[in-house]
Amino acid sequence: MNAHIITIGDEILIGQTLNTNAAFIGTLLSQNQINVSKTSVVGDDEQDIINEFNVCWAKNDLVICTGGLGPTIDDVTRKCIVQFFESELILDQEVLADIKERFERLKRVVTKLNEDQAMIPQCAVPIKNRKGTAPGYWIEQDKKIFIALPGVPSEMKEMMLSFVIPELKNKIGDLKKIRKTLSLLTTGIPESTLFQKLGNLSEILQGAKIAFLPNQFGTKLRISDEAEDERVVDLKLSEIELRIKALVGRYIYGKGDDDISETVCKLLIDRGMRISIAESCTGGNISNRLTNISGSSKFFDRGIVAYSNAAKVELLKVDEETIIKFGSVSEEVAKEMAIGIKEVSGTDLGIGITGIMGPTGATDGKQIGTVFIAIADDTDVFSRKFLFGDDRILNKDRASQAALDVIRRYLLGISLET
């Protein structure tokens, strides 16, 4: 089954909004053995949209489009669908009841605009929207499937997971060839060094495909292979995983879409340890990532963003002398921050991080991108110096990733040094 994903909206074409929808749908389809042949983006122009429907519907078994189903005048997708499938709009009582019930719950008044969203193309089965008002459409014609979903990511996602994917699975049944992907997530090692450490790739891969995907959080290794028997692919991928782990296992913190904060979260909960974080240069980024994990209150007690020197001294008991002698960006201050937050919080571990994120702030001997991270336990304090790039936002991500990796390495007994 070949699929094409169309994203509709000027805001995507001209880059004002990121195309997270195509990414999400692409992931789900691939995971379910549906081949995504191509994705495209077209603007909010009726003729452009209908042209794209024509091209994609001719070449594929499945077309999924998102966007343009909202209540305002710039939303033209419904009109295009009616025209393309030569259908007409009819009122769906069930959709109308859903909309009214939703507004009731959020204590808002139903407007005429919202009610109009219950008018759906006659050729379509409505897809329930549990997160908003615009329903999706499921249309089957000529043994092909056309699906239209709203552009609001949370609404589209819920519909994909609770309706579209289960329905597609029903339709497809068993497929002949199973394609599977294994993603190993590394951090703390440059892409080219990783490539070298892996050595003879064809021996490791035995015919499978590999991609190296670097970003500010590390390099993802995406390995994929296919076979007629699912167990054969699974076995092969797990053998590849073992061979890769034997060579570069210390850098691997997770699989698939894991965030390293989830890895750290599991390790801390397993060990029954609590942690507190003292951040200067990352400004709350680390605490924010840890608290993105549901259940983080089990191990995360508090964080202090000590941006000013006064805050470091008052809240973390950093010695003013240390700041004067070594500078606020120094190994010594990072260590005192780690010890300080651990003491004031009474947690098992404390993290201290200080650095220069740019674009300004370089001092003699300390260039932009310099970061010191320390971790304190009951008996000792360990630290490491890092050197990142010159982009402030990327550096905050890199530094928070490195800090979370310091915690991971500490808990697994891996040296903090490369």
Added chain:
Amino acid sequence: MNAHIITIGDEILIGQTLNTNAAFIGTLLSQNQINVSKTSVVGDDEQDIINEFNVCWAKNDLVICTGGLGPTIDDVTRKCIVQFFESELILDQEVLADIKERFERLKRVVTKLNEDQAMIPQCAVPIKNRKGTAPGYWIEQDKKIFIALPGVPSEMKEMMLSFVIPELKNKIGDLKKIRKTLSLLTTGIPESTLFQKLGNLSEILQGAKIAFLPNQFGTKLRISDEAEDERVVDLKLSEIELRIKALVGRYIYGKGDDDISETVCKLLIDRGMRISIAESCTGGNISNRLTNISGSSKFFDRGIVAYSNAAKVELLKVDEETIIKFGSVSEEVAKEMAIGIKEVSGTDLGIGITGIMGPTGATDGKQIGTVFIAIADDTDVFSRKFLFGDDRILNKDRASQAALDVIRRYLLGISLET
């Protein structure tokens, strides 16, 4: 001039990586009056890539592709370019010198893989890469332009800004019709209510186009129009802006790509006021957003992520009795947090925020999505209750946006209530 943006990479097609590159390039081209006709994504397959080059090169004056220029075996774009333009690879000494100089600075060893990146197609002018090793290519043929850039966003961005856009401007010269876009960013008002408050849109717009673009941070109004005289478009858009502001000005916090943290940053610096933040449910998200702004140390002193009740009591002097009587998610606790952080920091303003982000944590009378935000000044403390949705990560964004909007409204003397 019509442009097509091609993004190359399985990781984009199957949704493992977001297509931020097409968004960034689309924005820049539109801002420079180049019409983006379509964007597409193809996988790392040589034949698919060459097919896409063929289609796009035939239909457009400008093709920009990103991805597949890295040092590892999955990077095939260079090979495809050599084949498509019937060219060959030659060593570029200047590119080689750049690579060596970069590695020297980062204190890393140049590998054979890195050196190989100095081999570039003979038909191309190399584009200097200041953030990484792979150079970009600029190819002119048949009065058309083909540009290939690395897929790593920071590298691609730097090349677009410092080389591609200035060169394109030179080539294009003056264009006949000028198209301009005005984006007004609103928050704290649902899309359909915003639409209603605007009333008679055709009277406001006088022929210009409008789009309503909602996300967890608010609704963006994108208004665009074109004319032969730039001053005519500018005047018309500023008149539209005035008409819209007269109706819904209190909800507008910025323009274009502004983040509300920038708006708040400017207001605080203008007024010479310092702020400190006490976060529970947002877990550092607000501090992180404020410190994303370079220069935030001018007004941001410290933040405390008081996740546990103990942290609220110990660090923020919240009364234990208040927590027992009203619950840790309550207006009273938010107010005491705001007063507490202001007092322990000695800042002009203090912010307190507490809520239930989900997926668990609902208590009797308080559903998931309930958030209380308070702001304290020298004489008083103000607060507001919010009700968001049920997605943890989106709720953190919504709550931090609402808190930043509370600061904005306070500083501008706008009521905190809708």
